[in-house]
Amino acid sequence: MTTQLQDAARPYSPAALTSLLSPDTRVLALGEPTHGVDAFLDLRNELLVHLVEHEGYRSVAVESDCLAALTADAYVTEGAGDLDTVMATGFSHGFGASAANRALLSWMRDHNGTCAPEDRVRFHGVDGPLEITGAASPRPVLTALRDHLATHLGPGLVPSAETLDALLGPDGRWTHPDVMTDPGASPGRTDDARELRLLADDLQSLLTAHAPQLLAAASTEAHRRAELYARTATGLLRYHAALADTSPHRIATLLGLRATMMADNLDAVLRTEERRGRTLVFAHNAHLQRNLSSLTMGGTLFEWWSLGAILSARLGTGYAFAATTFGTRNGTDTPAPTTLEGLLAALPHPRTLVDPRRLATALPQQPDLRTPADHTYFPLDPATTDLTDAVVFLPEI
Incomplete structure (x- = not known):
């Protein structure tokens, strides 16, 4: 099966990723399969540098409080405040503790210091002022x-x-x-x-x-x-x-309302930025996917349409989604060889880019869905890869 998969896979590079996208792309959505892993944020940072320097992108939007992000944007565009304070106040969900997020703002500030105001890369948050606790x-x-x-x-x-x-x-x-x-x-x-x-x-x-x-x-x-x-x-x-x-639909309604707030915020970013350039958005795969999102809590299944599904419906080919996934974490939780991650782990590339349009014909049968040991990781469903524009695989995180 590895031989067939080689027809749909190649070594990852930012340029190889964008070569898979429609020329109509206005926003490239890069997803991560779990939070708290800087490897995916490092990938985002590397991609953003390429997009800014070679593809005309002029903004990045992340899964963080849209109001807090105003502080981060003021820092990267005008140098307002000091970086330590900005990291503490310019992100929600604890994301300010990430070294990769710190590196992102540092690069943006350094880059913008050499640019005319109209060419500066802006920083946006797409989430509402919401936390798990309320x-x-x-x-x-x-x-x-x-x-x-x-x-x-x-x-x-x-x-x-x-x-x-x-x-x-x-x-x-x-x-x-x-x-x-x-x-x-x-x-x-x-x-x-x-x-x-x-x-x-x-x-x-x-x-x-x-x-x-x-x-x-x-x-x-x-x-x-x-x-x-x-x-x-x-x-x-x-x-x-x-x-x-008090109805049974409470959780699904909350998830859908959050997705709607995120979609409306990103839509506003695109309207603001469309005359300057394109936008990279970075969030969890579950927020950016085109297919129906689902979550099981206490034995109850909740379903809602995500930010990505809503924006894809609005923008058509203007919306592009690249999902990321991984093999092992700290040398453990090895995926079964019959899963997509297990198949990709057999390839020799340090990082692998998969073209979903070629994946179905490259494999004689659909891979199994991975069952991870880590409950915070949402595995990529092989049945929905045709709704992505690219898949990036990291063998180990």
Whole structure:
């Protein structure tokens, strides 16, 4: 079987990867099969350098809080702040502890220091201000959006700061750790929360309706940031409402709402960056895949459409997805020889690039799905590789 697989595989290089993509590609999505492994982030960094220097890419978006990422972007584009502080505050999910993420920001800052402002590589986050333990209070984004509109449109069109503060109440009721597991602890479906959702919708409408005036009064960057605040406010309030849901669909709804927030954020990045260049996005394979995502918790199967599935539906051939997978981890958890990872491990390449379009004809039968020892690793399903544009295999991490 290894001989047949050689027809679909070759040594990996960034140029070999992009040769598999449609010329219409606007965003290249590079996935990782598990978090916390710098080998995949190192691969991302290497790819980004190539894309910037040879393929006209001018931005990178990562699976991290879209608001926190503003701090990281200010550092790489303007040199604002010091790197230690930026690593601590410019990422969510603990990703600021990664040496590869630190190397990414350092390279971007050094590169941008030699560029004209219009050619600088921008840094974006596509995730909402969400963690496994819960979601942020909507206060910061609603307050910032309200203040922006009040400053440029006058106070008559927007609610007072006191009205907003009274509806929000203490932040602790939004961020209490019990909210994630107990719908009854969530304020997401209270009368105040319903009023806040209407208010956020009205503020977002004002932002759109008065865009010409607002753009004339403030910078384009300030307007885009206000749009980010509006998206995040409405997304957070939907998410908090779902946290208060007592139906069996609660978890699937939360996963779908997170995916929607990520898709809308990435869509906004593409609209912002399309005149400057293309975008590399990096996140878990499960967020970027085109096929239906699924997760089993407590014996219950939950399904939802991911960021990648939503963006692929919107962009068509403008969306490209390259999945990554691996063989052994620290010399253990060796994949069975009948799995895709086991077959790829028999090839001699230090890193292997697979063309999924040739994979089906190269193999006489579909490989088995890997059963990993590590529950944080989501194995690549051979039945869905035809929905990827490339697969990158690392023999060992």
